[in-house]
Amino acid sequence: MDNIVEVDNLSVSFDVRGGLLLRKIGSVQAVNNVSFSIRRGEVLGVVGESGCGKSTLARLILRLIEPSSGKIRFNGNDILKLSKNELRKQRRHMQMVFQDPFSVMDPLYTVFRSLNEAFKINGIIHTPEERLSTINGLLEMVNLSPLHGHSYPHQLSGGQKQRADIARALALSPEFLVLDEPTAALDVSVQAQVIKLLDELKEKMNLTFLFISHDLSLVSYFCDRIIVMYLGNIMEILPADAVSKKPCHPYTKALTDNIFSTIPNKENSIPVLEGEVPTPFNLPPGCVFASRCNKVKSLCHEEAPLLRDVPEGGQVACHYPLFDISS
Numbered sequence: 001m002d003n004i005v006e007v008d009n010l011s012v013s014f015d016v017r018g019g020l021l022l023r024k025i026g027s028v029q030a031v032n033n034v035s036f037s038i039r040r041g042e043v044l045g046v047v048g049e050s051g052c053g054k055s056t057l058a059r060l061i062l063r064l065i066e067p068s069s070g071k072i073r074f075n076g077n078d079i080l081k082l083s084k085n086e087l088r089k090q091r092r093h094m095q096m097v098f099q100d101p102f103s104v105m106d107p108l109y110t111v112f113r114s115l116n117e118a119f120k121i122n123g124i125i126h127t128p129e130e131r132l133s134t135i136n137g138l139l140e141m142v143n144l145s146p147l148h149g150h151s152y153p154h155q156l157s158g159g160q161k162q163r164a165d166i167a168r169a170l171a172l173s174p175e176f177l178v179l180d181e182p183t184a185a186l187d188v189s190v191q192a193q194v195i196k197l198l199d200e201l202k203e204k205m206n207l208t209f210l211f212i213s214h215d216l217s218l219v220s221y222f223c224d225r226i227i228v229m230y231l232g233n234i235m236e237i238l239p240a241d242a243v244s245k246k247p248c249h250p251y252t253k254a255l256t257d258n259i260f261s262t263i264p265n266k267e268n269s270i271p272v273l274e275g276e277v278p279t280p281f282n283l284p285p286g287c288v289f290a291s292r293c294n295k296v297k298s299l300c301h302e303e304a305p306l307l308r309d310v311p312e313g314g315q316v317a318c319h320y321p322l323f324d325i326s327s
Contacts, residue, residue: 004176004208005038005061010070012060016281026281030056032232034070035307038176043202043209045223045240047216047255051280053232054212055099058178061210062096063087074176092122095169099181101161104168105153111139111164112149118171138167142197159190163197170201180212195222216243216255225314228252231280231288234307238314248316248323250293287319295320 011034013027031053038044046054059065061072063079072079074094082090098104105114115135119125125134136146142163153161162182169177179198183191199222201207213219219226220243228236228251236249247253254273275292278284284291290300299319307315310323 002040003037004040004075005210006071006073007037007061008035008071008073010034010057010060010067010072012056012065012067028280029283030232030280031060031067034232034234036227036234036237038208038210039224040175040208041206042224043211043222045211045213045219045226046229047213047219047226048229050214051231052229054214054229055180056232057229058096058180058210058212062091062094062178064096088122092172093174094176094178095172095174096178096180097162097166097169097182099184101158101165101185102153104165105161107153109152110149111151111153111156114164115139115149115168115171118168122172124172134171138171139164141170141201142167143193157190158186159193162186162190162194166194166197166201170205173205174207176208176210178210178212181214183218184214191218198222220244228255231278231283233288234315234317235289236314236316236318237307238310238316239312242312242314246312246323248310248314248321249289249318250295250322251289253322287317295322 010031011029012031013029015024016026016028017023018025034057046057048054056065060067063072067080074090079087079090105111112135115138116131119131125131135149139146139149144160144163144167148156148160148164156164183194186194198209202209211219211223220240223240226238226240226243227234228249230251235251236247238247238252243252244256247256273292274294278288278291284301286301286303287293287305290296293300297320305317305319307317309315
């Protein structure tokens with residue numbers, strides 16, 4: 001299986017300004033030397049606590065944010081070297097579904113007009129008949145009625161807005177979709193419907209997904225592989241079915257221990273991570289998780305661990321993983 005996306009040593013930092021003259025008072029390393037690939041046709045999940053860099057990573061991959069360093073290849077082409085005109089053509093093949101469906105579409109546009117913008121900007125589908133047929137087909141594809149095309153965003157429910165946003169992302173028949181917590185703002189019952197829809201669309205349109213979420217149980221159900229991030233760094237990359245069985249990083253283990261069991265009469269205990277989260281303005285040397293890790297040793301404070309392969313599949317960035325990977 002070939003790779004549709006390849007990310008090499010991707011980093012970005014943001015200046016923080018303050019005071020009366022808005023002078024630079026520091027910088028935050030939002031994503032730090034991240035490397036991974038996405039196989040064509042797979043669903044790659046990214047999980048981690050709020051502020052770990054998940055959404056920033058998503059925007060970097062689509063070049064909505066310019067990185068400080070690194071490379072991003074889509075279908076073998078380095079998108080960081082593309083001109084604005086070339087990037088616009090490339091974005092027909094890579095789209096994003098955003099977290100908040102309430103702020104995606106122009107409130108003064110009907111759903112039909114919002115969907116039509118994609119064709120208008122890219123100069124395709126010129127006749128009114130073709131536009132009507134195509135947009136109605138998109139709405140039906142995401143289980144909306146063509147009548148919803150006449151509605152304004154405020155007239156739709158949260159689930160309907162998210163479906164319309166998915167239709168917008170699919171308008172130009174992309175190969176790759178970035179899903180930035182697409183169910184976070186929805187009711188639980190609607191979340192299940194949207195996940196089922198995404199799964200059906202993936203098979204029908206041969207799509208590849210990067211799925212961002214804070215819900216590890218959802219990601220382990222929906223994704224093929226999972227990236228675990230902490231303070232802009234990748235802690236572990238592992239198959240989804242190994243999350244609860246064989247996590248190698250102590251942070252991944254801490255996340256899985258906090259997944260609530262739905263077994264009747266089984267009491268849920270919530271282990272608490274001790275220690276303080278380092279300030280992102282001044283990350284300490286060594287492993288960024290060292291201050292909260294119960295396996296920490298002196299080496300962890302001195303040297304940052306690199307991702308290394310795990311025999312069962314995946315990679316881990318830990319000097320003292322929970323399973324012996326040296327054999």
